[in-house]
Amino acid sequence: MKIELRHGSGGEETGRLIHELFEKYFTNPILDRMEDGAVLPVMKGHPVLTSDSFVVEPLFFSGGDIGKLSICGTVNDLSSMGARPLYLTASFILETGLETETLEKVVSSMAETAREAGVSIVAGDTKVIEGKGGLYINTAGIGERAKGLAISASAMEEGDAVILTGTMGDHHGTILTARLHMKSSLRSDCAPLNGLVESLLKEGITIHTIRDITRGGLATVAGELAEASGKAMELMEDEIPVSEEIRELSGILGLDPLTMGNEGKMMIILPEKEADRALAILRNHPYGRQASLAGRITKGEGVHLITAYGGKRKLLPLRGEGLPRIC
């Protein structure tokens, strides 16, 4: 069956789609009440709220799909604030002509990823537009952050260590090779990272700043943090993890892995004395095996790359198109 305009009418057909597809996969006591809004348990800590839309093309790629991505993106944004992700909304814009089997695969993947991350999908929405069988998803999420926790873009201090939780550019490379129909062994790094962050917090590691290294890549994210904190960042080129495949692909296509997007990597900035212990914990987690101490926070402004030969150059944020519809 294909999606038609009537599935977005808000009437009987929308109801059936919700019941037979979204409710079936996302079922939980809050969602099943089917109210205008999800009434959540009272929280002791600070609620943290975030939202992202996903327009990735193709819908399915090695290592993930738009559904998995839509859960990971929002879970990781909440985790970057030190919040425990709890409840998500899922809103769909469906294009006419979309096969309901395709939609079901996406929804099933969302449900599986939500299970892994330990979050519930408690509310949603479905709209239909005329199109060619495409699909866009928005997820918003709410997490709970312990009182007193002060993880923030502006909290990093001079002398802090900069840790990267893994290799740069895998998601970008995967989407790019898929779109060019290139043979490739690349897999998207798309993953929910709340467990990784919680493993640090549980061990009492002090963290100043966390940022999910998505669109725009390491260079862009580092620049945003430097600006937000009024400090400078130095990154050591040799210590930035990049896989052999991404190195080769970048060489061939003239890309820079440092402006390529990821969907399962974070920059974690913490006091230098915490760095060794944090690295050990991260490397012990399936999503942090290649974690690396790759830089430090200094006085000044901007981001500088210390090259393999000891040179120093300014690292600029992504400019121009990058790779459209990467997430």
Added chain:
Amino acid sequence: MKIELRHGSGGEETGRLIHELFEKYFTNPILDRMEDGAVLPVMKGHPVLTSDSFVVEPLFFSGGDIGKLSICGTVNDLSSMGARPLYLTASFILETGLETETLEKVVSSMAETAREAGVSIVAGDTKVIEGKGGLYINTAGIGERAKGLAISASAMEEGDAVILTGTMGDHHGTILTARLHMKSSLRSDCAPLNGLVESLLKEGITIHTIRDITRGGLATVAGELAEASGKAMELMEDEIPVSEEIRELSGILGLDPLTMGNEGKMMIILPEKEADRALAILRNHPYGRQASLAGRITKGEGVHLITAYGGKRKLLPLRGEGLPRIC
């Protein structure tokens, strides 16, 4: 200037768009921190979460636009749960070719409506897809509901009164005549209704159920509530407010105002003894002037319309397309 793919790269151009447009209009201390997620003050009551995507066409219409609609829709969903709407996210999917002036008008309208509703936009996202200058918005929202409040789709009781806060079909009629390029004096009823609901709660009115009467119209919403509560609803045809313009338009086009969508009308279900006082309060509010006691809850199932001539017929939910992209 027109939106191009580079505005969605997550790099420099996305940053500039956020800074010069979204931050400028939505500015508030939480948003201005520009973190991955918005850390909110601790709440004493229950957080209530909801989300809606908006794909209305045309973007601008008499009485509103996609921006105003996107705020009202989420504010009204939260209000329908008896929650006080507090914080919203705003996520944009922009099509290439969209004029930034058009986007600015939409964003300015969102800011104005958010101000009216007393909510802050605290997080957001921007994606760009290839297209013809269109624009989709998702808003998610969080409200706070007092502990002990039990407004719910399933809470209505036999004997309860059914109040409609105003005329049916205005938004639907407005979008339809705009799309057909018909001359019309119709105006969308698009409005944030949190003030209306709060005026009832403030006066201590007991409310069992509230539902925003949007896509699918009164017939669909009434059917959903009857099903959720395991009760029946009787609506008196003569007491359902419908404007002269909508009556005429429906006559000409063979439409039923009871399956036409609204964006500023609610169904409020409460104990019969509360009805007179509630009506007086509603009629005293700018968005409730034409509030009407239009039905009651009975034993049984489904929704029945008591016609002007005393007949009784089953009222069925919207079936088929309705009006695509109405919101």
